[in-house]
Amino acid sequence: MRLQTRKRLAAIGVLSPPLLWALVFLFIPYLIMFTYSFYLKKFPTFEAAFQFGNYAQLLLDPQYYQVLLRTAKISIMVAIFSALLGYPFAYFLVFKIRSNRMRALLYMAVIVPLWVSYLLRAYTWKTILGSEGILNSFLVTTGILDKPTDIFLYNQFSMVLTLTYIYVPFIVMPAYASLEKIPRNLIEASKDLGVRPLRTFWSITLPLSTPGIAAGMTISFCLTFGDFIAPILVGGPDGFMIANVITAQFGAALNWPLGAALSIVMLVVVLTIISLSDRLQRSGKLEIA
């Protein structure tokens, strides 16, 4: 056997299990779902067809496109707030903490909650924000309020708060990595050229850590976009998101074709965001020369 052929066979041997996995558990299911999205609903089941009724319904029925818009709005807010909290923290860790042990400790403090069940973490906010919750009892005992209020929970505010809390680590990690990679002498060079610390941050540190921020914001946006637990736990009626609607279509509403169409739309949105962010990160991927 020629060396070339042997190498090729070896490559196929190594690559086939993951490829097979991706094929069976990713591509084929997506393909099935894609096909379903063109099916026609005929209560109580549906029949094979090729028509764009489901997509038309999504775009024309306010019930659906409003959920899509709301989901996008909440996801964007979560991404922004996570970045506003996570980036300064990462910056602080990398540039202001002198002791290595302290830095590792604080970094772990951000990461450790990821080991706790997602459900538990979301539930925590319910016990904080609820009408019997910690925040309310504090406000009542201190006399700021005379009776508990329910404005903290079951709205978009509580959803954004909860999801931001959950996704902050996903910003801290890539932001930390990209900040740590910036050679210190670039910052020194900037100061050496007469530029004050704040301007140095804007002109050097921030642009060079953009890939990390973009990666983190993409992760928190995409994870929020597909989230369906937080809306149930802390969301309330105006906090319903696209994933909840999809669940309902495959469940109680028994409208698989519409659910499939919604899933495809969601997939397209997420893939678009990921590829845009990837392009941004690539353009910002700087060979530190």
Place this chain on the structure above:
Amino acid sequence: MGSIIQLDRLRKTFPGGVVAVDDVSLDIEEGEYVTLLGPSGCGKTTVLRTVAGFESPDAGSIYLAGQNVTELPPYRRQVNMVFQDYALFPHMTVSQNVGYGLRIAGMPKAEIADKVRKALDLVEMSDKGERQPHELSGGERQRVALTRAIIREPQVLLLDEPLSALDANLREAMRVELRHLHQRLGLTFVMVTHDQTEALVMSDRVVVMEAGRVAQSGTPAELYDHPSSTYVASFIGTSNVLRGHVAASGAKDITINYGADHLKAVRNGAAYADGDAICMTIRPEKARLLAGKKSDAKANLLKGTVGETLFHGNSARVTVDLASGDTFMVDLMLPNTAAQSDLPVRGTAVTVAVDPANVNTFADEAAR
């Protein structure tokens, strides 16, 4: 011309108790090319970084053109630095890198463009203004870093091992280029290096550092001909080090007991008492071999036998095993009339001749 930089008893200790700079005082004249030379960890880079403002000293002061700048942050000091690995901003083009400081300072765009072009012209890089740093070769990056550092017309240019990242050929070319740039700009250059050749070739004055202190400071020739310690003698070039005791000191020269021999050395200003332990350093190329029965009345003569002979092409280094037990290196220049076969053979009895003027002396620190 007065001094542009004055370091007054500068001291810097790093966390963990390492004394990086230990009581360093230094005056640097305007327009001088001064090199801080020493092995890694001798504190030379810390001194440079303290002048730039990246490190603040524990004690002592720094004066820049007469003004005390010890407490000033780096962005308010009129000095600029060329970093060891250039520290070019990777997200900016060459022109943007060079014009960065001016742009932030609010200079009009047209004026910046003009200045940047002229500055890049100076280093023959004007056609590469739109390149990204990672598209440049090492030598080109070096020039961009230089241009960026001099465009703000600093009072002093600091260079941190500027040539260490270049390959050997380029390094040699850049030595000359830096030297020319210094002459053309008339700026004060302060360079840090661990490369003695670089220091000797490029500088007006070399400051040799040892463990946070200034071991010796002087022109390259002074350091080469009259090192004041075995450390300096061995750090710059190669030396034969012989130890002896002062037998008598006259007005012009001193006599030294070395084994059974009496050697003469020209006085160099230091005062010795009779019996003092003394070190003599003699450069290999400043000693001669006397063949056969020849003698030289004016020179110090040391008898021995030829050990190893290393042929270098234009010269040869001969090791002589002296009667005292020391080995002594002699460099022979090989004119075109001499062939490799003319070199002394191992075991031959020879006499090494050294003129008293070429015997450098200092008090023996090992005996102190």
